[in-house]
Amino acid sequence: MAIKPILFNTEMVRAIMDGRKSCTRRMVKPQPNEKHTYPLGFVTDSTEKKDVGCFGFGINEYSGSIQYTKPQYHPGDILYVRETWGHPISLNSDKQYVFRADKIAESGFKNDSHIWHPSIHMPKEAARIWLKVTNVRVERLQDITEDGAEAEGAIDNRGFIHSPENEYDRIYTAREYFIKIWDRTIKKSDLDIYGWDVNPWVWVIEFERCEKPQGV
Template sequence: MAIKPILFNTEMARAILDGRKSCTRRLIKTRRKDACGFYVTRRIDGSFAGIYEYDENESMFDNPLEPPYQPGDILYVRETFAWCPCWDCGMDTEQGACTDHIYHSEKKEYGCYMYRASCEDNEYPSADTWHPSIHMPKEAARIWLKVTDVRVERLQEIDEDGAWNEGFRFTTPCLTRISADGHTCDLDGPCTSPIKYCDMTMGELFGRELWNSTIKKSDLDRYGWNANPWVWVIEFELCEKPKGEN
């Protein structure tokens, strides 16, 4: 078992806290300059065994790619955070004002960590007080996860259950009413939306609306939804902070 960090944006951190997210997909990139693609091996029962790179001659390299996380690993979530002074940090957190705010964490010398995913106050901390998740120290982590499964898939293999497990919730902006079956348009007259959301599966909505938003525009041709890249599928569950971790 290893203890490792994992980055989530504010929306996804909130989804984990709400119990709506139990899975994440992370892009698989080649590690060798002469690699042209990937070859996946599977066990007799069809489960994932390994993923290898191959060159332009379709010769497979010996060493499989290692997933970023393994089943059993413990992850601490890095999220957008702030450190703010408290009015009375001499008091015990279980008795003082710190318990009045769900976005307060353990105190650090006359102050508290705060988290954008739980803070509804848009004035304090101020905009320049929030720090990006990449800079969050382990000691500030409040969300701990245990990895339960790791496998590989093509991005477009995601189904409706997979999209829901990703914490993806989407309301099409072009509709004001939905028919009884929840899928077809119930508006009068012809569709005027430039994007035909009704024709998309939940997986495609996830890919175009969420996944593509995480990819640089310059990389969409290589790693966007239409490119259908290989991804690590990492499933997890909430767990307690390991003993001895500060």
């Protein structure tokens, strides 16, 4: 078991806290080249220790030419979520940290009531969300199903498009909304490499909420 950080934006942090998100897709890096597009699976036994835990892509099922890539996360890993955070400005606050994903950050305070820091700079001691990786697999991005998109925290808003609580500007299935979520997380300069239309290979990382490990 390894303890590692993982970054989520505010929308996805809320989805985890609401119990709507139990999966995340992350880019396979490096991507296999155009010849090595046959997924061979994870290496569990090899004379080359560096290959164990890697995923292999072949030219075909029987090819001896293999490209290996290793996921950042493995089943059993414990992850602490890095999210947008800050310190309360109020001297009367008994909190050491505040989080942008909390509704009070929107409704109870003005945006300048806290000094917000990027998630990547959040220290481990501030983490309030802990996850245990239960499964890791590889698939093409566009292979995601409607159920898979819902597990990603994407919302199917067709049932409440006319509701006063509806925050969306059009009707989406969960899968259609996931496409928007994905492309928003990709730098514009990288959309032609990692965007939805390119259909890259991704790690599908499933997880469940867990307690903070003792002694951490």
